[in-house]
Amino acid sequence: MKVAMISYNTFVDGESNGWKNQGDNSVLLLQNEDGSGWGVDQNATNSAQLQAGADDCVGKVNGLWGQLVEVLPTIDKVVFYVGSYGAERAIELAAEHGLTPDKAIFVCCHCNLNVKMRVIRDRGFSSSVIVDCECGGYNTMRLLYNNVLIGAGLPN
Secondary structure (H helix, E strand, C coil): CEEEEECCCCCCCCCCCEEEEECCEEEEEECCCCCCCCCCCCCCCCHHHHHHHHHHHHHHHHHHHHHHHCCHHHCCEEEEEECCCCCCHHHHHHHHCCCCHHHEEEEECCCCHHHHHHHHHHCCCCCCEEEECCCCCHHHHHHHHHHHHHCCCCCC
């Protein structure tokens, strides 16, 4: 199984982005590599700071997506962490690049969940698998990453 996993946060400490292989299972790891666990400032309190965080998140997702788009036709599944402000960009990019709902898995925390679910629905992914997770998605994304590599698969 070939899976891509994308997050503006870091969920596999000490691993750089790129292909990770174990037997017949491969993960294209695409995560924040700037040295901080959170992709956006967690201390933002006013609207200007929140917008700056959303813009930063969009920038990170756009950069990671650039690495994914080249191999997208060869991927079996794409797992997206969809966190707080700005993370909806991953859903928009999936739709823009023709990813089908059966290939997309969205890992969502409860922050602004109604907005995320609306974007998922509006972009044609209402039949995609949605996985509930903790804020940041670290543990859930890491668990899914490890499950793919050991051959345990993904939720369906």
